[in-house]
Amino acid sequence: MMEKLIIFDTTLRDGEQSPGATMTGDEKVRIAQQLERLGVDVIEAGFAAASVGDFLAIQKISSIVKNSTVCSLSRALERDIEKAGTAISAAARGRIHTFIATSPIHMQMKLHMTPEQVIENAVKAVRLAREYTDDVEFSAEDASRSEPDFLARICEAAIEAGATTVNLPDTVGYAIPEQFGSFVRDIRTRVPNSDKAVWSVHCHDDLGMATANSLAGVHIGGARQLECTINGLGERAGNCPLEEAVMAISTRSDYFQLQCGINTKELVPTSKLVSTVTGFPVQPNKAIVGANAFAHASGIHQDGVIKARQTYEIMRAEDVGWAKDRMVLGKLSGRNAFKQRIRELGIPVTSENEINEAFLRFKDLADRKSEIYDEDIQALFAPSGSQPLSNYYGFVSLDQRSETGERPYAKVVMTEGGGEVTTEAFGNGPVDSVFKAIEAHVKSGATLDLYAVNAITGTSEALGDVVVRLSLGGRIVNGVATDADIIAASAKAYIAALNKLKTVSPMNAQLAEQTP
Numbered sequence: 197m198m199e200k201l202i203i204f205d206t207t208l209r210d211g212e213q214s215p216g217a218t219m220t221g222d223e224k225v226r227i228a229q230q231l232e233r234l235g236v237d238v239i240e241a242g243f244a245a246a247s248v249g250d251f252l253a254i255q256k257i258s259s260i261v262k263n264s265t266v267c268s269l270s271r272a273l274e275r276d277i278e279k280a281g282t283a284i285s286a287a288a289r290g291r292i293h294t295f296i297a298t299s300p301i302h303m304q305m306k307l308h309m310t311p312e313q314v315i316e317n318a319v320k321a322v323r324l325a326r327e328y329t330d331d332v333e334f335s336a337e338d339a340s341r342s343e344p345d346f347l348a349r350i351c352e353a354a355i356e357a358g359a360t361t362v363n364l365p366d367t368v369g370y371a372i373p374e375q376f377g378s379f380v381r382d383i384r385t386r387v388p389n390s391d392k393a394v395w396s397v398h399c400h401d402d403l404g405m406a407t408a409n410s411l412a413g414v415h416i417g418g419a420r421q422l423e424c425t426i427n428g429l430g431e432r433a434g435n436c437p438l439e440e441a442v443m444a445i446s447t448r449s450d451y452f453q454l455q456c457g458i459n460t461k462e463l464v465p466t467s468k469l470v471s472t473v474t475g476f477p478v479q480p481n482k483a484i485v486g487a488n489a490f491a492h493a494s495g496i497h498q499d500g501v502i503k504a505r506q507t508y509e510i511m512r513a514e515d516v517g518w519a520k521d522r523m524v525l526g527k528l529s530g531r532n533a534f535k536q537r538i539r540e541l542g543i544p545v546t547s548e549n550e551i552n553e554a555f556l557r558f559k560d561l562a563d564r565k566s567e568i569y570d571e572d573i574q575a576l577f578a579p580s581g582s583q584p585l586s587n588y589y590g591f592v593s594l595d596q597r598s599e600t601g602e603r604p605y606a607k608v609v610m611t612e613g614g615g616e617v618t619t620e621a622f623g624n625g626p627v628d629s630v631f632k633a634i635e636a637h638v639k640s641g642a643t644l645d646l647y648a649v650n651a652i653t654g655t656s657e658a659l660g661d662v663v664v665r666l667s668l669g670g671r672i673v674n675g676v677a678t679d680a681d682i683i684a685a686s687a688k689a690y691i692a693a694l695n696k697l698k699t700v701s702p703m704n705a706q707l708a709e710q711t712p
């Protein structure tokens with residue numbers, strides 16, 4: 197029996213620290229349910245003291261998720277820990293993750309604390325956290341730039357105070373794999389009570405070494421918890437991607453001699469869900485979950501794969517959740533193909549009845565629309581509280597004209613709450629004219645923060661995947677749409693973002709009531 201590696205997912209906390217990846221409470225709940233299906237051991241659901249919205253999302257996730265531990269981050273401060281403890285109180289298994297920086301740079305220049313004060317705060321924080329739960333994680337922020345003697349002292353004190361997991365983050369992605377592995381091993385060896393806690397690593401990707409560093413922390417350092425995020429989302433350049441770490445551990449189990457309880461077939465669906473919710477496209481050559489990760493384009497490779505797949509494949513596409521044969525969904529599709537796509541998209545369905553009802557809506561839509569995209573399927577399952585408003589605006593058709601020397605013009609026909617409106621405008625470019633036409637009618641007042649186009653396949657007939665990020669009154673939303681016509685995809689993505697801005701979900705309504 198191989199030793200277990202605990203998978204701690206922080207997509208909903210560190211992942212959300214990625215600029216522009218803010219998620220609504222409902223979106224966080226949906227991702228948490230998918231993470232539970234994926235089989236992660238710990239879901240870091242947020243930072244309870246950061247906002248009322250984050251507090252409520254952690255509370256809701258705690259009450260829904262049963263098979264994963266639900267965790268909240270907190271500074272080493274009484275008020276943060278109280279909020280974290282309250283937010284996780286309903287969880288079947290709840291964890292408080294408290295942290296304080298231990299490097300000279302952070303202690304002197306950010307915290308303005310002496311090392312002794314930092315130890316004192318860490319110990320107080322862990323003790324207080326233990327009053328709420330027996331499962332307390334202590335992180336020494338910026339551990340990889342900390343002085344080893346001091347780091348060992350604070351880890352020992354945290355364990356003595358009741359920490360059950362001790363995490364050594366490479367907060368700024370400064371580490372080098374072999375050095376980091378030895379560093380983790382060295383700290384563990386120096387701490388006399390090290391066997392009383394699980395050791396953990398949390399690596400950032402600033403130098404592109406987050407996965408390598410995490411795996412070295414595990415293999416050389418002896419860490420038995422690995423902190424990671426879906427698609428490597430996270431602060432700055434991101435965190436160690438869960439899918440890479442998990443597949444390295446399982447594909448090279450001969451080397452690592454470890455097992456993690458991840459249902460790898462859920463990796464692609466989870467990646468797609470996170471990408472759709474955040475509007476961060478996955479690059480085609482991304483390991484495991486990129487569209488090309490299992491594609492063979494060159495003759496010698498294709499020949500090899502036809503003769504024996506293992507010539508060029510070290511993993512099977514279907515083992516990480518790619519469909520063997522990808523189906524195009526339309527009005528002639530049956531229930532099985534529909535169900536498979538639901539699974540691939542990571543849509544949480546609870547009963548056969550729910551699928552049957554959605555299938556009827558799907559057939560109805562397919563009668564009106566020649567191609568059904570993943571977003572259409574996802575929209576069929578939008579939470580009932582948000583359903584009416586999430587479809588408030590709809591795209592009908594577009595007339596866009598651009599000619600050298602002329603100002604681009606767009607006429608957009610769209611639906612609004614059931615009725616149809618036609619709106620038009622000139623703009624500085626084709627896409628700008630479309631957005632201006634939509635805004636000429638909607639007058640949302642939103643700011644366009646990001647516009648990105650990603651070609652899904654490699655030809656000039658490629659489907660364009662467009663992401664539009666809008667912000668309004670502190671809310672940031674992403675609209676994503678796909679179409680063979682990138683101008684139409686842009687209009688649809690803009691409208692999808694407007695719908696999100698308009699959506700008032702039950703949780704967001706509660707949030708609005710509680711926000712002064």
Ligand SMILES: CC(=O)SCCNC(=O)CCNC(=O)[C@H](O)C(C)(C)COP(=O)(O)OP(=O)(O)OC[C@H]1O[C@@H](n2cnc3c(N)ncnc32)[C@H](O)[C@@H]1OP(=O)(O)O
Pocket residue numbers: 210213243245246247270271272273295296297306307308337367431
């Ligand atoms: C490495 C990481 O990923 S750490 C997690 C980072 N994530 C986030 O910061 C997201 C959520 N954060 C927030 O919403 C806000 O920063 C809050 C609510 C936590 C705090 O907001 P504010 O009270 O306005 O403080 P602000 O963010 O400006 O500054 C942070 C303060 O916390 C202090 N602090 C930072 N880390 C810690 C810690 N671990 N323990 C105790 N105090 C800390 C800083 O020294 C600073 O104190 P000061 O105000 O006395 O100078």
Ligand SMILES: CC(C)C(=O)C(=O)O
Pocket residue numbers: 210269295335336337338363365366367368398400
């Ligand atoms: C809060 C800690 C674990 C963190 O995210 C980091 O140090 O990167």
Ligand SMILES: [Mg+2]
Pocket residue numbers: 210365367398400431
């Ligand atoms: Mg981090």
